[in-house]
Amino acid sequence: MTILDKVTALLGEGAVLEAAPDRVPRVAPGSPDAVALLLGTAHQEGWRVRIEGAGTWLQSDAPADIALTTRRLDRIPAIEPSDLTATAEAGIGLDQLRQQLADRGAWLAIDPPGLAGRTLGSVVSTATAGPLRHGYGPIKDHLLGVTFVTGDGRMVQSGGRVMKNVAGYDLTRVQAGGFGAFGVIVLVHLRLRTLPRADVTYVLEGAREDLTQVGEDIAAAGLTPAALELVSPALARRERWVLAVRLAGSPALVAADEAGLGAASGGGRFAPLRAEEAHAFWMRLAEGFAVRPVTFRIGGVPTASDELLDLLQHQLGDEWISASPAAGAIRWTGDASIDRLQRLRRTLAGQEVPLTLERAPWPLRGAVGHFGAYREGVGPLVAGLRRTFDPGGALVVATEGT
């Protein structure tokens, strides 16, 4: 019996999406239980499994015996606008989820890089936050709980559906940013906000140093933007660097912040974007990170932002960069060699700045790894977690690289 036969017997024909003999079979379990069944079997049989969402972010290029795609896990079992919580399966496209939430007046305040159809599970497992992290925090701050299936097919729940929860260890945290190394996320409990009644974006062009200063002034002036993003000319497709400010919330709050914006703009003039323009601006930013071969993020302290930007420019060239200086987060995308990335990671580690490789073709990903340059003692812990959640090594994920 081939792998394909076994999978078909296990999950039915509908679950097999791609079965060309020269390709890795692509299997789409239709329920969390089916995921557990599949992974349990894979563990026993010794199959290597690569996890895919919609396949819009990471290339489907990891060497594997089967590809498990979550795209049929696309239900939204609950949206509770009065509690501001929702539960969604991991394979739902973010654009679909966003639409359904909006219909109920609710909002998931994340804007990850990538195409609009990225799955929720991929956003969670890569912990890829976008500009909104300035105002609403990293991905993990939006999670109330997850259910995941381990590499040997065990279904584990962690967290819950309520706003606060300290029952048991918070295994959700390992899944957020785990890049699938610790299991397949099947269900996510989300913390929502109400759809902002006012949502405006302003942009200011200028030299990077000047814009950094403006950003600091805005913070010092007590404005509380939802996003405050510094975007490189190439990525923004403008002449110079751009500082984009997004104000979202109740009309009263937004109006008050708008009034303060002029005063903090350091002589320059913030230009308001019309709604469609704003939408296009943030879309382009997000999509830009999914088109070039390599994308990574680094995170330092706010005062180091300038220096880190210099370092990136110096070592990798002036590619596509977007930064939330106050959050100390910088994302870079472009072309880079294994060697350069490894060197950069080492240099940064010396300054206590982690580099997380978010996207890259398998050869590079396999060599560099999503994570690495651990502090002393962290490596064994990560390895231990990996063994715990994927004892047979069924899940193909480039955690640390080689």
Add this chain to the structure above:
Amino acid sequence: MSSALARDLAAIVGERHVSEARAERFTYAMDGLPTHRRVPDLVVLPGTREELIAVVRLLAALGVPFVPRGAGTGLSGGALADQGTVLLVLTRLNRILQIDNANRRAVVEPGVVNAKLGAAAKPHGLQYAPDPSSQTACTVGGNVAENAGGPHCLKYGVTANHVLALEVLLADGSVVELGSPGGEPWGPDLVGLFVGSEGNFGIATKITVRLTPLPRAIRTLLADFTSIRAAGEAVTTIIASGIVPAALEMMDQSCICAVEDSVYAAGYPRDAAAILLAEIDGRNVDGVVAETEAVTEMLRKSGARSVRSAATEVERERLWQGRKKAFGAMGRLSRDLVVQDAVVPRSALPHVLETICTIAQNYGLVVSNVFHAGDGNLHPNISFDATDPALKQRVEAASAEIMQLCIDAGGTITGEHGVGIDKLRYMHLIFDAESLGAMQAVRRVFDPRELVNPGKVVPIHACREWTSIRNAKFGMRNDTTGFNSAFPIPHSAVEVTR
């Protein structure tokens, strides 16, 4: 426990910082929840990080289990050490190592008292946002271990949202650094995993936290209601409106009266069925004013008898002190107190609160509610006299019924106090055996021998076995069958009473 061990420990920390005498050990037999009582075999108070490391290495070498303890204000029996176990008290590690104004962060030792960190941040125009009601006593280390929340966590988030990096002393005596000063992890989010692990993954020896700018404008509202249901509905309305108050706290009549009888009397109306304390803050005065008006309007519409705004900083402080000391004030109601900590979806509040009243009536008990309403985090506290065994049984039955009610409403068994030993018996109600097994397995990644704080959080008897767990540290297969523990799981809420 041998006094040779005591001698060796004394050689590290100094004789007077090792307590061997029965009387001294008695004083460490309880935390903030005195319904549980465990007398430790030995108490050690290291004075420096180095002493602490040396102590743990010695204990690890001997295979002696140990329990870290902060201020002992925990409300789940987490900091209790059993026979054969050494208690490590961290109160003397109380230095604030750094306040980095420009990057808005602070580095502290674990024994720093929460409110003292706040006081040190204030001159810089910053605050440490998580403000458990116990903040004048509890330690940041204890907050990290319990993932403590507080009234203002509704807007600012709980401890987990504020810890950026940790230095952790593992049970084998090795030191690891988790997270980076910027908050970005070096791989999976081990800081997030450690926060809330109740001292089961090691001892936090250095904690880097995020500070946030102090708000520039604050409005504090006191609304009083003639029915609990109306107050609950007001909460639901405000939350659904999209305005995020800095805090939204509720207190019922029995609790109001206890506070008003105490030195922290805040001027709450004694005849109200419930009060809501709502605070709107922000960096922008106009915005705060506008939101305050909106919230006031919603409170009125929901049936508030009156809505009062604190006119001065002194009055505001008084309103908050009353709330924060409410739990202590409940000591006035009776000899003993069972403290609960459930969370329910906020829209379920009116129903749940009413049903709790009914349960209390059915059992003939006094239940006082004081809680973080905005988060749906309930604290129904039952006052009773533990010397009456029949009463004790009723209290236990009522507690279990309340817990089940909250779970049925889609909630959980603890929102901020942790599981410790007190809530072990409820864990299987919300987690299946597989998930409990996973937790236990993760614990063993950090502490393969289960030396640190044994017998807490995960009810081992309810775990599904994870046989394939390997020993992370030594890379060998762990051939213990199942998870045996020398520590029996308590089944009763009120095991040992004074």
Add this chain to the structure above:
Amino acid sequence: MTEGRLGFEGLDACVHCGFCLQACPTFLATGDESDSPRGRIELMRALERGDLAVTDPALIYHLDRCLGCRACEPVCPSGVQYGHGLEAARARITAARGTTLLTRAAVWALTTPGVSGVVYWFARRLRSVLPRGIAGWGRIRFALGMLVATKGDRGRDEAVNGGRRRATPTASHRPVPPRTAQLFRGCVQEGLFSHVHEATKRTLSVNGYETREVPGQRCCGALHAHAGLLDEARVLARANIQAFGDGDEPIVVNSAGCGALMKEYGHLLGEERGTRFGTRVRDVTELLAGDGKGPVAGAPLDLHVAYDPPCHLLHAQRIGAEPLKLFAAIPLLQLVPVQGAAECCGSAGLFTLLEPEMSRAVLETKLEHLRHAAPQIVASGNPGCLMQLGAGLAAAGIHAAVRHPVELLDDSYRVAGRYE
């Protein structure tokens, strides 16, 4: 005292919340639960239950190390009466072990009529020749420092009268009709701080009180009560009740420790008489502050003053605002804020003698804050505190003098010519 549980019932309300921990000077010094109010309450409960023997050395050790400052009471939301519990526990301990020789000797020397007269005479002789610099951290030099700290301003009263009692000049203009108050003299206060008594009489007279001397009065009994010698304290209390009679006149006390106990004679004796007596007792600052107006203003004194509220005034008697009114009546005088002002200085009666290690640990924190605040004068309304602070300041090389607040008001009145 309540029959049966003798004060232990005051501890019942404790819910173990820990709010008192950070208010307790001894806990702040050691970080040890056994040195905290909550821990000591557990010890006392175990003692009452019989789980710990009254002779248990560790129990005694940690209860002995309690300052009795009662800073733990006002912060307790549950209203625990720590002081009552402590007294009950100490009485049990003392009944069992007897009093230590040192305590015995100290109480005997300081409070026994006849004996103490000689002791104080000798002490006064000694202090007149000792320089301030004698103070140090060793037992003896700290003690000498304490003694030096008792010197009155410029040794005035002593220089004039050799310490004997004399007629106090009265105020030039006296409100009519003058009210009267009975003066409590005490033992240490009388032996070493008679200048404070003189200042008390003078300043009260400006504010409409004539003070009467009361013969036959004794030591207040606080040292005894705190040492667990409850019966002896009761004898003294009865004697004082007898001496001060059944009138309604206020009894003015200028030593916070004495006042605190005298206000609680009712609890001590469990007798109505005691309660009635207690309601008459007034701290001098209470009388001077009058009904809220504050004392008559004096002449300006250009001084930076740190006020260190005695625990027995602030925590035990809950008197916080009145002393401030005294300072407010002195134009130009500036109160400098001191961090942790409300925390104990570590004196606590005989404590500084009996538990020097803990006492100094507590004092050190206080001195650090005072060094930072840099006042010219540290004012406090209790003899023990004045001596402790005086010795500590001198030993630490901090240039600040110690004064009773009434002395400052007295100076201000003198400059204003109110006594001419």
